[in-house]
Amino acid sequence: MNEGVEWAVHSCLNLAWLGDERAVPAAKLAGFYELPAAYLNKQLQALARAGILTSTSGPRGGFRLARPPEKITLMDVVAAIEGEEEAFRCTEIRHRGGSDSGVRSKTPCEIHTSMRKAELAWRRELASQTIADIASSVEGHSSAAPERVRRWFDDTRT
Amino acid sequence: MNEGVEWAVHSCLNLAWLGDERAVPAAKLAGFYELPAAYLNKQLQALARAGILTSTSGPRGGFRLARPPEKITLMDVVAAIEGEEEAFRCTEIRHRGGSDSGVRSKTPCEIHTSMRKAELAWRRELASQTIADIASSVEGHSSAAPERVRRWFDDTRT
DNA sequence: GGTCCGGTACTCGGATATACGATGTCCGAGTGCTATGGG
DNA sequence: CCCATAGCACTCGGACATCGTATATCCGAGTACCGGACC
Numbered sequence A, B: 001m002n003e004g005v006e007w008a009v010h011s012c013l014n015l016a017w018l019g020d021e022r023a024v025p026a027a028k029l030a031g032f033y034e035l036p037a038a039y040l041n042k043q044l045q046a047l048a049r050a051g052i053l054t055s056t057s058g059p060r061g062g063f064r065l066a067r068p069p070e071k072i073t074l075m076d077v078v079a080a081i082e083g084e085e086e087a088f089r090c091t092e093i094r095h096r097g098g099s100d101s102g103v104r105s106k107t108p109c110e111i112h113t114s115m116r117k118a119e120l121a122w123r124r125e126l127a128s129q130t131i132a133d134i135a136s137s138v139e140g141h142s143s144a145a146p147e148r149v150r151r152w153f154d155d156t157r158t
Numbered sequence C: 001g002g003t004c005c006g007g008t009a010c011t012c013g014g015a016t017a018t019a020c021g022a023t024g025t026c027c028g029a030g031t032g033c034t035a036t037g038g039g
Numbered sequence D: 001c002c003c004a005t006a007g008c009a010c011t012c013g014g015a016c017a018t019c020g021t022a023t024a025t026c027c028g029a030g031t032a033c034c035g036g037a038c039c
Helices: A003-018 A026-033 A037-049 A074-082 A110-127 A131-141 A145-155 B003-018 B026-033 B037-049 B074-082 B110-127 B131-141 B145-155
Strands: A053-056 A062-065 B053-056 B062-065
Touching: A003 A026, A003 A037, A003 A062, A003 A074, A003 A131, A003 A145, A003 B110, A026 A037, A026 A062, A026 A145, A037 A053, A037 A062, A037 A074, A074 A110, A074 A131, A074 B110, A110 B003, A110 B074, A110 B110, A110 B131, A131 A145, A131 B110, B003 B026, B003 B037, B003 B062, B003 B074, B003 B131, B003 B145, B026 B037, B026 B062, B026 B145, B037 B053, B037 B062, B037 B074, B074 B110, B074 B131, B131 B145
Parallel strands: none
Antiparallel strands: A053 A062, B053 B062
16 A cells, blocks of 8 residues: 555644644645655645645645545545555456356456455445544544644744 | 455465365466466465465476365465555654654554554455355356366366 | 386476556746835 | 735646566476386
8 A cells, every 4th residue: 555645644634633724835744744745745636636635826825625524534535545446456367268168257256256345344444434533533642732733833934 | 456366366266176186286277367377376385385275396296275265265365465464554654753742652543543444344354255155156156167177177288 | 027216307486587656856837925116 | 105016936736767566587496207227
């Protein structure tokens, strides 16, 4: 799995805590974790294309959440970065070679079916957890976190 | 996900149908689907290292299932090829940069926790399905499949 | 005829190339702010 | 003092390098079979 997913979720969390009053530039989001700014920007673009963030150009521009954190699931974020296609790609090798029965059977590939079943369980679990859920979990462990984030983004000039 | 997983599962299915009386060379398993023999061999080696297959060198050598198909889960095969580590690797970026609170908090990374939860659902689903299950599903759709496989592996000289 | 032995062909196993996608970087287009000059 | 306007700095967006891993290939080590020679 892409490392960008981790960056994206963390950034969404921060954006949730910062509220959507102001837009936050990619460079600043990157600075918070000392990530390569240009590359994080690429991931944020993907989130914007997926409708999870809105982007604004020019001074005072940047990114902000396109909808409330309760409406953004982990599945949304992962799909935006990793793509919608399933991880297991069935290439139908059962129809290759002289082994094939000749009939392009309409029966589905059972292996594909089984893998998909597992992947759906994964997707369902991801879809059941929102950015808001994670945010509140973090706050449960350290209630100061949101305030500390806001402070950092306000103070730091970089 | 690795393409080798698809090859490995298909090969395990064929080995299940062929029984473990005789060993089957990688070249023959590859020929069945016209796959690159040397590369499939690599995947089979991984299965052997994981204890799913046993390998025999020399003439009349090859691979065979190390235990009955009911005892081999999809999880076993996927883990053998893809590795045991989780797909989502948490690099703890929350502890990078001036953003860190300084305390290497003992609280787990919530994002990591959420991703792991989804991944466990995936693993659980994979672990619940065995090679035998898939074999019997295929037989349900086309009862001639096992016999056709045995025939091909008996007849073909390549 | 039976048994031992050397040669041979076969198979796995790992070391070695190659291609493609993830990772990382850079520059151009667009946009809002700001300062300056005129009314 | 207020407004128009030109310049500028900032930001995204996508085009361009670089690196690592999955993919693919090749050759060496070991082993069982087969044929022949010897007892």
